[in-house]
Amino acid sequence: MQLQKLNIILLLTAGGLGAYSDSRGMPGVRKEVADFIERRDGYPSDPELIFLTDGASKGVMQILNTIIRGESDGVLVPVPQYPLYSAAISLFGGSLVPYYLEETENWGLDVNNLRQSVAQARYKGITVKAMVIINPGNPTGQCLSESNLREILRFCYQENLALLGDEVYQQNIYQDERPFISARKVMMGMGPPISKEVQLVSFHTVSKGYWGECGQRGGYFEMTNIPPKTVDEIYKVASVSLSPNVPAQIFMGLMVNPLKPGDISYEQFIRESKGVLESLRRRARMMTDGFNSCKNVICNFTEGAMYSFPQIQLPPKAIEAAKRAGKVPDVFYCLKLLEATGISTVPGSGFGQKDGVFHLRTTILPAEEEMPEIMDSFKKFNNEFMEQYDDRSGYSRM
Amino acid sequence: MQLQKLNIILLLTAGGLGAYSDSRGMPGVRKEVADFIERRDGYPSDPELIFLTDGASKGVMQILNTIIRGESDGVLVPVPQYPLYSAAISLFGGSLVPYYLEETENWGLDVNNLRQSVAQARYKGITVKAMVIINPGNPTGQCLSESNLREILRFCYQENLALLGDEVYQQNIYQDERPFISARKVMMGMGPPISKEVQLVSFHTVSKGYWGECGQRGGYFEMTNIPPKTVDEIYKVASVSLSPNVPAQIFMGLMVNPLKPGDISYEQFIRESKGVLESLRRRARMMTDGFNSCKNVICNFTEGAMYSFPQIQLPPKAIEAAKRAGKVPDVFYCLKLLEATGISTVPGSGFGQKDGVFHLRTTILPAEEEMPEIMDSFKKFNNEFMEQYDDRSGYSRM
Numbered sequence: 001m002q003l004q005k006l007n008i009i010l011l012l013t014a015g016g017l018g019a020y021s022d023s024r025g026m027p028g029v030r031k032e033v034a035d036f037i038e039r040r041d042g043y044p045s046d047p048e049l050i051f052l053t054d055g056a057s058k059g060v061m062q063i064l065n066t067i068i069r070g071e072s073d074g075v076l077v078p079v080p081q082y083p084l085y086s087a088a089i090s091l092f093g094g095s096l097v098p099y100y101l102e103e104t105e106n107w108g109l110d111v112n113n114l115r116q117s118v119a120q121a122r123y124k125g126i127t128v129k130a131m132v133i134i135n136p137g138n139p140t141g142q143c144l145s146e147s148n149l150r151e152i153l154r155f156c157y158q159e160n161l162a163l164l165g166d167e168v169y170q171q172n173i174y175q176d177e178r179p180f181i182s183a184r185k186v187m188m189g190m191g192p193p194i195s196k197e198v199q200l201v202s203f204h205t206v207s208k209g210y211w212g213e214c215g216q217r218g219g220y221f222e223m224t225n226i227p228p229k230t231v232d233e234i235y236k237v238a239s240v241s242l243s244p245n246v247p248a249q250i251f252m253g254l255m256v257n258p259l260k261p262g263d264i265s266y267e268q269f270i271r272e273s274k275g276v277l278e279s280l281r282r283r284a285r286m287m288t289d290g291f292n293s294c295k296n297v298i299c300n301f302t303e304g305a306m307y308s309f310p311q312i313q314l315p316p317k318a319i320e321a322a323k324r325a326g327k328v329p330d331v332f333y334c335l336k337l338l339e340a341t342g343i344s345t346v347p348g349s350g351f352g353q354k355d356g357v358f359h360l361r362t363t364i365l366p367a368e369e370e371m372p373e374i375m376d377s378f379k380k381f382n383n384e385f386m387e388q389y390d391d392r393s394g395y396s397r398m
Numbered sequence: 399m400q401l402q403k404l405n406i407i408l409l410l411t412a413g414g415l416g417a418y419s420d421s422r423g424m425p426g427v428r429k430e431v432a433d434f435i436e437r438r439d440g441y442p443s444d445p446e447l448i449f450l451t452d453g454a455s456k457g458v459m460q461i462l463n464t465i466i467r468g469e470s471d472g473v474l475v476p477v478p479q480y481p482l483y484s485a486a487i488s489l490f491g492g493s494l495v496p497y498y499l500e501e502t503e504n505w506g507l508d509v510n511n512l513r514q515s516v517a518q519a520r521y522k523g524i525t526v527k528a529m530v531i532i533n534p535g536n537p538t539g540q541c542l543s544e545s546n547l548r549e550i551l552r553f554c555y556q557e558n559l560a561l562l563g564d565e566v567y568q569q570n571i572y573q574d575e576r577p578f579i580s581a582r583k584v585m586m587g588m589g590p591p592i593s594k595e596v597q598l599v600s601f602h603t604v605s606k607g608y609w610g611e612c613g614q615r616g617g618y619f620e621m622t623n624i625p626p627k628t629v630d631e632i633y634k635v636a637s638v639s640l641s642p643n644v645p646a647q648i649f650m651g652l653m654v655n656p657l658k659p660g661d662i663s664y665e666q667f668i669r670e671s672k673g674v675l676e677s678l679r680r681r682a683r684m685m686t687d688g689f690n691s692c693k694n695v696i697c698n699f700t701e702g703a704m705y706s707f708p709q710i711q712l713p714p715k716a717i718e719a720a721k722r723a724g725k726v727p728d729v730f731y732c733l734k735l736l737e738a739t740g741i742s743t744v745p746g747s748g749f750g751q752k753d754g755v756f757h758l759r760t761t762i763l764p765a766e767e768e769m770p771e772i773m774d775s776f777k778k779f780n781n782e783f784m785e786q787y788d789d790r791s792g793y794s795r796m
Contacts, residue, residue: 017613018610018612018613018614213415215643216416217640217641237485241453241456241482247613
């Protein structure tokens, strides 16, 4: 590890960050990522199967582009989902095959839903080639349990699906009951044939965690059980745009290989990083409790990631008013919220929802000391909104 | 301009480079790019039509992806060409329509060749949608003249082609007779209908010039006469991967808005940047003269860019020896050169060539003081190689 650090220092002093790197990223940093994965999961990882990318999104796009040949190729994507997946699948001309997360089961994943989604897609002539999981979930904030991950892997094995594990929020966990566990660790633990045959690509980033360096655009993906010929093709495509940006590669190295006991700033590093995560944990709790104290709002606890995704049960009158205004109901609600309070949220329809069910997504990132005031402001708005559109109320201020 | 600088300083002090920017890049830097283009060309430029990218390659890929719907869409690409174009067109499933640059005309572009290429493509059922020019040329090093650019623009207008102007080497010019002139400047000077109707996208980068900060991955493209709906679509696609990396955006701002007379380090900046470019000019001359002093080697002068692309006239015996070794003849030559001297070059076949004509590409970037020794070493190798495979020589050391 000292050698890696030395390599980076040499790089910085001899010529700096000015040159292209290997199209897969600098070997020294890829080695650091492999060591990080091994420490995390307890199974060795091969730097040759780790590619550094300009953010995790670019990695996801590259892998989806490799998988999708045309519109008859389908990819299973959770709904609600982070819109990167719908956008990229559409850009590459493939078919999105949705599977619904169960809100009443704390956004858990029911393998029977998966089977149904695959059967429906096949009936339409779609070859389902891969499945995406986002763990912890965006926008839903759930952490997948080990038993759930086992079911998913068994399903991928049976159905011959590659598994794409979007694990960018692995450091952002706000409860102790269900710690993050990587798809790779579960897979390795299951032994052959699953550990030897399921094709898995896992994604990570410097944009989240307690560092949140999104502007750097740094990420990696790690491939397991991907045929060497495919790895070569992915390398070839990566080389078309020469190399990921070099400063973000250095960031990635620092992220996966942080300070250790005995390092000069170790105590401060632990204090600050723990401080950030503990504050996020308190904010997740404040926000969930705040939403759940509001009329017609129900919200699962944010187990991980950075989002709260409350369901807003809009009265029929509000839905009618939205229609009259030419707006999707949740967009109508979010715009009213913005106008009344200045709080900016994303309507749930941007992430996909079941018909007639409405949500909004907000981050848990506002400053902790401002959180009570924000939730009070939301509650006041929501009360007035619900009162205004209450079926029993005789008037409308619209 | 002071305001732009202030914006950047505020950005750096308030929160740093950690946040995503607008998916098109920071407004302040896009304004600086627009001002740079206006100063360069004498025509105003609109920051809303300038997108910052992770290097010029990513911008080229994004525009090609926008243009190509399927294999019946063709893009005119020069041969020899920088392989980004062939790779990206193939990745997006389109058709490359080659047009040959004329080596005996100093790699100039003959519009009659263009017409022939388009006619042949149409005969095959291909809709030719766009034309790529690389000016200054990579790997060929020529600078297009104003009259040649006018012909190209007239041709694009007549044939309804979008023009993609890869102008990443615009700062790298090594002669005074033919300074760099942008496609946009020529187009604007031609007046309507061409200036109002030809769709032009121009590319630039922080990876070349006298700075050469390739590892940062910074670039931009500027769109002219692109329909607003298309610009919106390009914006939407850019937003899928959130934003270009932020440090490289700052680099781009510094590149297009360099120090001015009166700034504290201005004299040193001029001395250093001029020093780099003058040294490159001397190296271009040494390399061209060196190649032309070699047996069976002819080489056009590197007017611009960073490359020398000599033609190697391989004797029939050498071609036969290559065949026996299972190698393409120029690859055979380049490998022998590498083994004998340690000089690493790229076989011309990687860039496309006419049948039976062989080249190699090398950069003019070796240190100036090492250049005489390198050229001597090349000459010695080449002499021995040519002697060994001379038709009149009775022996072979192979």
